[in-house]
Amino acid sequence: MINHEDLQLTDDDVLEMYRLMLTARRFDERTWLLNRAGKIPFLVSCQGQEAQQVGAAYALDRERDYTAPYYRDFGVVLALGMTVKDLMMQAFAKAADPNSGGRQMPGHFGSKRLRMLSGSSPVTTQVPHAVGVGLACQMNNDQAISFVTLGEGSTNQGDFHEGANFAAVHKLPVIIMVENNQYAISVPLNKQVACEKISDRAIGYGMYGETIDGNNPLAVYQAIKKARDRALKGEGPSLIEAVSYRLTAHSSDDDDMTYRTQEEIDQAKEQDGLHTFRQYLVKKNILTDQIESEMEAAIKAEINQATEAAEKAPYPSVETLYDGVYQ
Amino acid sequence: MSVLSYIEAIQLAMKEEMERDEKVFILGEDVGKRGGVFRATDGLYEQFGEKRVIDTPLAESAIVGVGIGAAMYGMIPIAEIQFADFILPAVNQIISEAAKLRYRSNNDWSSPITIRAPYGGGVHGALYHSQSMEAIFANQPGLKIVMPSSPRDAKGLLKAAIRDPDPVLFFEHKRAYRLLKEEVPETDELIPIGKANLVREGSDITVISYGLMLHYVKEIANELATEKEIDVHVLDLRTVYPLDQAAIIQAAKQTGKVLLVTEDNKEGSIISEVSAIIAEHCLFDLDAPIQRLAGPDVPAMPYAPTLEKEFMVNKDKIKQAMIDLALF
Missing domain, CATH: 3.40.50.920 (Rossmann fold)
Known part of the structure; x- marks a missing residue:
């Protein structure tokens, strides 16, 4: 494994990265319980992708850069400043949801304050948006970059191609990170693409492409950090493919046992980034038993408080249905 | 007052808005060096440079989608679709994104983009260079659709569209471009959108x-x-x-x-x-x-x-x- 010291990350940094990953996981687990208890109608899961999400977000300038996260990016948005309470308000479709005021499904993120573009459900429309932000950064000599994520299945969409090509032609400060979790709902990677790696597609656009271990947050951090440096130097966009595995069903309405086996999932769990990064931190004596139990307790308390607050919070009032169609 | 054709009025509206506000820029196919296949952006590349009059790759969804992204950043894009008939690859960006962005973000984000496209027939354009496309978009709250009938209206409405805080589809009749001529005031006339x-x-x-x-x-x-x-x-x-x-x-x-x-x-x-x-x-x-x-x-x-x-x-x-x- 890459050493965090070699990346100029402190022990506190990596501990914070782990805390964010663990928060995303524990939040996700709680929403499954809430869904099965009939308290929230729907969820999409981030389990298995927290390492790449937090690793990538940590490599950004979180005071400056723009992001267009896709619907599984709970790790990204937590690292960027969305709180557990914010996300729980979204899960319950409450008026206090900062992403959409309860208008959109869970996982549809957006916050102008955090420079996080609002996302929709048709996949990959966010890629041209992120490229447009990159164009605007370039036009304004803004020392910020635009970071966008999507799933591997989404790289088949026209908007991926159109956006990536545009960014490459104009050498825009854009990072496109594909979170390859092996499945587009039920359809496995080999029925989505015939190329060996998603990052091979970068060749066709004339941009930098790289495939990395998405289970290793330090590898992702390193790749995104370098991509960011290239972008700011005017060397153009990068296509980074982070490979991991989707550990849960696609959503609360999906039954993944209809298209894959428990053995396959169990095998993937051994590579789970949350698990392997924990081992790394334990081995480095950064994550002690005491720190870990305090961390778990603090996260649990935060999620409990957020759940309670969100359950009690009001839904948007009916008069607001008509607001925000036009200015 | 000077006599302008419909297309000269459109060109002048864009020129004036780009002089007024540095955030206004144009993107589309052949809009730069060529000045547009109908010459609607004639002279603007020379005046404002390639960074503000951008020749894009031939890909309509990117023209609109990149425009929306730049608008989210705070820019004011004017996206040209070369013929209204070719707007269909961008429909997802227009209907799922531009039209719904303000609503879905609970008024947090907005998309003040103007999308210009020549429509209409009677020019030997056959099936795919003659169509009227407005009805496809005319049940999408969040969008505005403007279709001027004269040079004076074209100028005043286009300036209003560019300054509008929401997405506007601006359909220009391609036969009107050189057919219609009239006196257009040299003042900064804005014609309100939403009013007949x-x-x-x-x-x-x-x-x-x-x-x-x-x-x-x-x-x-x-x-x-x-x-x-x-x-x-x-x-x-x-x-x-x-x-x-x-x-x-x-x-x-x-x-x-x-x-x-x-x-x-x-x-x-x-x-x-x-x-x-x-x-x-x-x-x-x-x-x-x-x-x-x-x-x-x-x-x-x-x-x-x-x-x-x-x-x-x-x-x-x-x-x-x-x-x-x-x-x-």
């Missing part, structure tokens, strides 16, 4: 239309006043979505006899909605069934001149429909 324009007061029949067809309607109304003493009330919709319902209702009540004209295919067209508004509000004021004059319900106009002419609504057809209604 009463262009002629009359007492016998009401004709409601927009775009190039409205120009023909005006001409014929003047002819009928002298030739047949038919006094025509003419309303220009200017904005075809959302519609100015109050102006439509008032214009229909004025004479009780209403003719609606569009160049588009008839079923599900803009005038179908105008007809429904009148039917809902003006039943007891009507002295004749609402008449609709439109293109036939065939997919689009063919290349052969005989078939194109048969498809197109023209001055003869409009004149006959107006006389028939007056005599009803």
Whole structure:
């Protein structure tokens, strides 16, 4: 494994990265319980992708850069400043949801304050948006970059191609990170693409492409950090493919046992980034038993408080249905 | 005041807005060095440079989607789709994204983009360089659709569209580009979006239309006043979505006899909605069934001149429909 010291990350940094990953996981687990208890109608899961999400977000300038996260990016948005309470308000479709005021499904993120573009459900429309932000950064000599994520299945969409090509032609400060979790709902990677790696597609656009271990947050951090440096130097966009595995069903309405086996999932769990990064931190004596139990307790308390607050919070009032169609 | 063609008025509107605000920029196919295939952006590349008049790759969804992204950053993009017929690859970006961005983010984000596209037939453009595309977008709250009928309107409405805080589709009739000329004020005139324009007061029949067809309607109304003493009330919709319902209702009540004209295919067209508004509000004021004059319900106009002419609504057809209604 890459050493965090070699990346100029402190022990506190990596501990914070782990805390964010663990928060995303524990939040996700709680929403499954809430869904099965009939308290929230729907969820999409981030389990298995927290390492790449937090690793990538940590490599950004979180005071400056723009992001267009896709619907599984709970790790990204937590690292960027969305709180557990914010996300729980979204899960319950409450008026206090900062992403959409309860208008959109869970996982549809957006916050102008955090420079996080609002996302929709048709996949990959966010890629041209992120490229447009990159164009605007370039036009304004803004020392910020635009970071966008999507799933591997989404790289088949026209908007991926159109956006990536545009960014490459104009050498825009854009990072496109594909979170390859092996499945587009039920359809496995080999029925989505015939190329060996998603990052091979970068060749066709004339941009930098790289495939990395998405289970290793330090590898992702390193790749995104370098991509960011290239972008700011005017060397153009990068296509980074982070490979991991989707550990849960696609959503609360999906039954993944209809298209894959428990053995396959169990095998993937051994590579789970949350698990392997924990081992790394334990081995480095950064994550002690005491720190870990305090961390778990603090996260649990935060999620409990957020759940309670969100359950009690009001839904948007009916008069607001008509607001925000036009200015 | 100087006399400008419809396309010169459009070019001037963009030039003035780009001089006024550095955030305004243009992107599209062939808009840069070439100045646009119709020359709508003529001279702007030379004046503002390649960073503000951007020749994009040939990909409509990116033209609109990149524009939306830049608008989210705070820029004011004018995206050109070379022919309205080619806007379809960008429909997801227009309907799922631009139209819904403000609403879905609970007023946090917005997309102040203007999307210009030449529409309309009668130019030997065949099926895919002749269509009217407005009806496809005209039930999408969050969008505004503007279709000017004269050079002066084109300039004032385009400037208003560029300054509008929400996405505007701006459809320009390509036959009007060099056909229509009139005096256009040199002042910074803004014509409000969302308001119809009463262009002629009359007492016998009401004709409601927009775009190039409205120009023909005006001409014929003047002819009928002298030739047949038919006094025509003419309303220009200017904005075809959302519609100015109050102006439509008032214009229909004025004479009780209403003719609606569009160049588009008839079923599900803009005038179908105008007809429904009148039917809902003006039943007891009507002295004749609402008449609709439109293109036939065939997919689009063919290349052969005989078939194109048969498809197109023209001055003869409009004149006959107006006389028939007056005599009803």
